[in-house]
Every structure is written in C-alpha cells, then in structure tokens.
Amino acid sequence: MPGWLEVVVRGVLFLFVLFLTTKLLGKKQLSELSFFEYVSGITIGSIAAEVMMGLENNIWHGIIGVAIFAVLPFFVEILSLHSKTVRDVVEGKGTVLIKDGKILEDNLKKEKYTTDELLQLLRGKDVFQADEVEYAILEADGKLSVMLKKDNRPITRKDLDLPSINEKEPHTIIMDGEIFDEKLASAGKNRAWLKTELAKQNVTIENVFLGQVDSSGQLTIDVFDDKIEVPKPQDKPLLLANMKKCQADLELFALATESEKAKRLYASNAKKLQESMDVLSPHLKG
Amino acid sequence: MTVGADLKQCLATIKSIEAGLSALAINTNAADEQKLFHEQMLTMEEIKHDLMQRIGEVEREEEQYKGF
Numbered sequence: 055m056p057g058w059l060e061v062v063v064r065g066v067l068f069l070f071v072l073f074l075t076t077k078l079l080g081k082k083q084l085s086e087l088s089f090f091e092y093v094s095g096i097t098i099g100s101i102a103a104e105v106m107m108g109l110e111n112n113i114w115h116g117i118i119g120v121a122i123f124a125v126l127p128f129f130v131e132i133l134s135l136h137s138k139t140v141r142d143v144v145e146g147k148g149t150v151l152i153k154d155g156k157i158l159e160d161n162l163k164k165e166k167y168t169t170d171e172l173l174q175l176l177r178g179k180d181v182f183q184a185d186e187v188e189y190a191i192l193e194a195d196g197k198l199s200v201m202l203k204k205d206n207r208p209i210t211r212k213d214l215d216l217p218s219i220n221e222k223e224p225h226t227i228i229m230d231g232e233i234f235d236e237k238l239a240s241a242g243k244n245r246a247w248l249k250t251e252l253a254k255q256n257v258t259i260e261n262v263f264l265g266q267v268d269s270s271g272q273l274t275i276d277v278f279d280d281k282i283e284v285p286k287p288q289d290k291p292l293l294l295a296n297m298k299k300c301q302a303d304l305e306l307f308a309l310a311t312e313s314e315k316a317k318r319l320y321a322s323n324a325k326k327l328q329e330s331m332d333v334l335s336p337h338l339k340g
Numbered sequence: 341m342t343v344g345a346d347l348k349q350c351l352a353t354i355k356s357i358e359a360g361l362s363a364l365a366i367n368t369n370a371a372d373e374q375k376l377f378h379e380q381m382l383t384m385e386e387i388k389h390d391l392m393q394r395i396g397e398v399e400r401e402e403e404q405y406k407g408f
Contacts, residue, residue, distance in 0.1 A: 222369050242369050271367025293360040296353050303350045310343070319394060323387045330380045337373060 060109055068102045075124040087195045088145035090130055094123040146194035152187050221269050228265030241267045290338040301327040344398055344405030351391045358384040
C-alpha cells in the first residue's frame, strides 16, 4: 500500500474510532469539566494524530491506546457517580476566591492565580470592580462563578413586587419554509391555525425562514425577503388600549349622567374594568 | 355624538375586548394564563350586561336613541 493511501485509510479509521469514543463518553467529555476529561481529551487526540501520520507506528497499538483513555475514564465516571469521595478526588472541588465580599488571598495563592488573572476572570463575568462581588468560586474546570451583591444584581419581577408570570418555552415550527408538524403539535396548534396566522400577516409559507410560537400562542416570523416588513403581533397591546378607552368612557358616563342609579352603575363597572386591567396588563404588555 | 351612540360604542368595545380575551384564552398554552383570561372574560360579560341594561333604560326614556 502506498504511503498516501495508508494515511487516508488510517485517517478515516481513526475518525471513526474517535467518533465512537466520544459517543461512549457522552456530552460530558466534550465539556471537559474535570481533570480526567481534560487529560483524556488531549491524549486521545494526540494518539490519533501520531498513529495516523507516523506510518511506522502499529495501527492496533494506536487503537488500544485510545481505548484505554476511553474505557478508564468511563469506569472512573461510573465510580464517581456513586461516591462523593471518589468524585472529590477525581473531579476536584471548587476553590472559594471571594467570600463575604473579601478576596481570599491564601486561596488565590494556592491556586496560583495572580491578581491580574482574577480580575480578568471577573471581567469575563462583566464585573469590573471586585467590590461588586459577594461570593466567587473557582470551579474545578477553571471557570469562575460569581455571585454579585444583591445591590448589583439585575432587577427582577420579584424585586418589583410584580405578579409572577409562568412563561413556557417557545416552539420553532417553521425552518427554511418547512413546517415541523411534531413541533406544531407540541405547541398545541395545527396546520389550519398556522395557515390563518400566516394569512393574517400576509405571507406565504415558502417565504418564511423561521417561525416561532410563544407560550401565549402568538406567531412571530422572519421572512427570506428582508425588504418585507412583517407586522408585529398587535392583538395584546390593542386589547389593553381598548380596555383603557372603555374604562375612561365609563368614568366619563358616570360624570355626565344625572341619574344617581346610573352613576353608581357606571362607577362600579369602571372600577371592575380597572381591576381587570391591573391583573391583565402584565400579560398583555410586550 | 349622542349619549345613546356613545353608550353603544362603548358596548361594542366591551364586546370586542371579551372576544379578544376569549381568543387569547384559547390560544395560550399556559394553564394559569388560560384561567386568568377566562375569568376576566367573565368580568367583561358582567360589564356588558350592565351596559345593555342601561342602554335599554336610555332607549325607553329617549325614543330618538332607539335603533341598532
């Protein structure tokens, strides 16, 4: 066999072997979270490259080498699933670098991180002033996890005492002009509904590059032709505006009428509408 | 516009809100949202009934407001 052909054969063979190895080890291998995954990732790659290009090496030795670095971490992983002690030794533990807003210099030294490196990691988390951090931990994979002080955290609905809204994930039902019936069904819709919605927005299915349904059943689309302006769904804001108008009308009627009974009727209904608006507006905005 | 026409326009808007809420309740996937829209739809119905009653009274008192 000529040299070039052998390289081709070995290349294809090792690609296949590496593919199987990664499948066996799963997604965890790709994330390289722990020492074992990091080391086996590098070594498997090196062995494959070495054997593929160095034709004097035995191909089977290469495959055995790869298999060792696939199978051993696999068993270690199973072991560490069952025992916390094994896990701590094999996968390592995180090191606390900032606690109660104070940098722990000893731990920094232990991990051999300089101040500059710590600041760099913090900047990666969009923190430019160490003072903003309440707690930071250097994870086993070398990434820094940061908990900001409460004052520096983004504001949430809870902070504002807004009523909680339970939003479900959106479903992607159209990709490249193709309808995905399975996704459509999990969104609780059907093709007839989709046809109506597309007709409402005045586009044909062939024209749609991406179509998604949010949890309230609104369809948002992106069309191939970027010159076409797709109208944004207006049902909800329109409904809220109508409610506001009606509420104002009722208050106006209450002021205008001379009959006491009618005044009370208008006023009570205006109040009802106001209450209804208050509970609905978080759901109707945006 | 006359009072009668104003009232009827308001009634029409309430009806449209009710229908809008009903559509939202049908379309949404979240159960609690569905319930909320449905409840508010019932509130709209109460308001609608009150308004219709008032329109009836107004029409009886002022003949010229009759119609539609």
